[in-house]
Amino acid sequence: MDLLEYQGKELFARHGLPVPEGSHAATVEEAVAASETLGYPVAIKAQVLIGGRGKAGGIKIAADRTEAHEHAGQIIGMDIIGPHGEGPFRVHELWVEIGSEIESEYYASVILDRSEKKLLVMLSRMGGMDVEAIAESDPEALVRQHVDPIEGLDISDARDIVARSGIPEKVADQVASILVKLVEVARKEDATLIEVNPLIVNANGEVILLDSKVTIDGNALYRHPELSELSDGVAEDPQEAMAKERGLTYVKLEGDIGVLGNGAGLCMSTLDVVAQAGGSPANFLDAGGGSQADAIVDALEVITSDEKVRAILFNIFGGITRCDEVAKGIIEATGRIGLTMPIVVRLDGTNSEEGLALLDAAGMTNLHHESTMLGAAKKVVELAAAETEKN
Amino acid sequence: MSIIIDDDTKLVISGLTGREGTFHGLRNRDYGTQVVAGVTPGKGGQDVEGIPVFDSIADSVVEANANTSMIFVPARFAAASINEAIESGVDTVIAITEGIPVMDMMPTYWKAREKGVRLIGPNCPGILSPGKANVGIIPAQFFEPGRIGVVSKSGTLTYQIGNELKQAGEGNSSIVGIGGDPIVGSDFIDILTLYENDPETDLIVMVGEIGGDAEERAADFISENISKPVVAYIAGFTAPPGKQMGHAGAIISGSSGTAQAKKEALEAKGVRVGKSPTEAAQIAVETLRAL
Incomplete structure (x- = not known):
């Protein structure tokens, strides 16, 4: 789960890390009230889960009440497109914080390095900009240090990292202690990514975490009730919201062919073969292992609530999943939601014959059975194209 | 030959007494895998369809000569079970459980490497050596x-x-x-x-x-x-x-x-x-x- 900037900063503050004082606002009035309380200048910052907010106009400095009103009004409700074309992300929330005078900008992060199976600390004296570019053009400027997986990071390790980074001596102790705490946050709060860019030195020589990007391991949310209550603000798409509510693993895509598979690998592979057959998948939906008829009904309702969908492909290889259960779900859902669009079914594995017999007996005219994955992909692409012609 | 599991595999299953553990454990035995023990703390002395249940994996190594452990316990307790298996004397641990926090797996990974115990998974379907043994849900x-x-x-x-x-x-x-x-x-x-x-x-x-x-x-x-x-x-x-x-x-x-x-x-x-x-x-x- 990704945290919004202010949620990450609140998490930092709970661990004694220095962040600017600020306040959350969901309306222009709240933002103005917060600005008045904090005192000017304030930074008014869009809270969306995407980088490049500043360039997109999502972060503005207000010098007085009029500006606070004006900026908050512009930012709330705006759509922010990410640097790689992601989104748009609509701004529903703001974070208003005391403006900081910036003397220097650094970069700090703690990330789970999957290859090394350790946490990795990265620190650079060149922050505030595209750190990928620094890593490429000036790799010396980005210090990397793995953390002992049992012991964590101690202050002397941290001092060593800071010394290697070329960050000035007078703020070295502050930065080192921040690194130790960031690693502590990662370990105690199950954060697989913490990125602070920029980490600044202000006019008073204080080191402050001016931004936050934090990802919490979804598998560990059970032991962080305060984090699991946070809304991640992403399930805005109606199908994704519906799928989440029903506990389905669903990702909305752009196309017109609904796809349902069992197992993430097989489901991803199904999307690939549909694309290879010239089609465009409307979604990723992993019905999971051991899918019962009810789960299939839920899944079909989510898929067909997307108006773009013209045809549906079921690709099931039953291991734990029993194909007869899947067939029952298809028959029940078709009846319940009056489904008339073409459905292509490929059922293989456990109880596939029983499943196919059930489908045959149901006598559904919109149902097509294919015995191979590639044949099924080809068929559904044809049928979706024919449906599009009809409309 | 085959790798990791074969006719000599003597399997102990943590979580055998649970619903999924029983279902897959018995399926593994039906395939021909030597399932020598189950482990559920506090249930030592019981049995599941003739498979003896012990209080600890170490007990099953001593009493039933288990050499391979399968972990089928819920995610919250799974890392502790894997750690127990690593210390127990088995040489292979196969963890089927899905959803274990990665910060739990990090020290566990290094513990297994240090002890020279082969760990497969977690969040995996297990291993099948056709005609010899099946450990997991394949x-x-x-x-x-x-x-x-x-x-x-x-x-x-x-x-x-x-x-x-x-x-x-x-x-x-x-x-x-x-x-x-x-x-x-x-x-x-x-x-x-x-x-x-x-x-x-x-x-x-x-x-x-x-x-x-x-x-x-x-x-x-x-x-x-x-x-x-x-x-x-x-x-x-x-x-x-x-x-x-x-x-x-x-x-x-x-x-x-x-x-x-x-x-x-x-x-x-x-x-x-x-x-x-x-x-x-x-x-x-x-x-x-x-x-």
Whole structure:
């Protein structure tokens, strides 16, 4: 789960890390009230889960009440497109914080390095900009240090990292202690990514975490009730919201062919073969292992609530999943939601014959059975194209 | 031969008394696996359909000569069970459990390495050595004994490819599901090495998917260390690029983790990559028959 900037900063503050004082606002009035309380200048910052907010106009400095009103009004409700074309992300929330005078900008992060199976600390004296570019053009400027997986990071390790980074001596102790705490946050709060860019030195020589990007391991949310209550603000798409509510693993895509598979690998592979057959998948939906008829009904309702969908492909290889259960779900859902669009079914594995017999007996005219994955992909692409012609 | 599990495997199952544990444990026994014990703290002395239950894995090693442990307990308690298994005296631990926090797995991974215990998973379907033993949830009916070793991150995709191989008349020495979690006990490289040294494996099929850089690392490893032919399949070409949260991920791996990047890395090292599971299986069969 990704945290919004202010949620990450609140998490930092709970661990004694220095962040600017600020306040959350969901309306222009709240933002103005917060600005008045904090005192000017304030930074008014869009809270969306995407980088490049500043360039997109999502972060503005207000010098007085009029500006606070004006900026908050512009930012709330705006759509922010990410640097790689992601989104748009609509701004529903703001974070208003005391403006900081910036003397220097650094970069700090703690990330789970999957290859090394350790946490990795990265620190650079060149922050505030595209750190990928620094890593490429000036790799010396980005210090990397793995953390002992049992012991964590101690202050002397941290001092060593800071010394290697070329960050000035007078703020070295502050930065080192921040690194130790960031690693502590990662370990105690199950954060697989913490990125602070920029980490600044202000006019008073204080080191402050001016931004936050934090990802919490979804598998560990059970032991962080305060984090699991946070809304991640992403399930805005109606199908994704519906799928989440029903506990389905669903990702909305752009196309017109609904796809349902069992197992993430097989489901991803199904999307690939549909694309290879010239089609465009409307979604990723992993019905999971051991899918019962009810789960299939839920899944079909989510898929067909997307108006773009013209045809549906079921690709099931039953291991734990029993194909007869899947067939029952298809028959029940078709009846319940009056489904008339073409459905292509490929059922293989456990109880596939029983499943196919059930489908045959149901006598559904919109149902097509294919015995191979590639044949099924080809068929559904044809049928979706024919449906599009009809409309 | 086969790798990791075979006729000599003596399996102890943590979580045998649970619903899923009982179901799959008995299926493993029905296949012919020697299931010598179950473990549930406080239930020592009971039995599940004749399989004795002990209070600890260590007890089952002493009393029932268990040498391989399977972990089938809920995610919250699974890392502790894996740690228990690592200390118990078994030489292999296969963790099926899905959803274990990665911060729990990190110290566990290093503990297993330090003790020289082979850890497979977590979040994996287990291992099947056709005709010999099945440990985990792989539906054995879709696989035949043969000379192709399979190693995969994904469960159902493995069944798909295994079934295509079977229909083409070929079988498997072993099928190893390594799991798709960020930290798993054994990587492609570990399993490729075992297949390289297994005289009954003539060809290796490697099934990867988007995320991480395990496939890219395997590509480098194959070109230097594996003499047997390797055929790969990668899932996720049309997966939408995930929302980027910062750039730290891309910097450390030096790879985007996309299916295309993985395919290119493998092909650059001479590994043939099938476009679909069907094509990967076809290439594997052709290559095997040309040996």
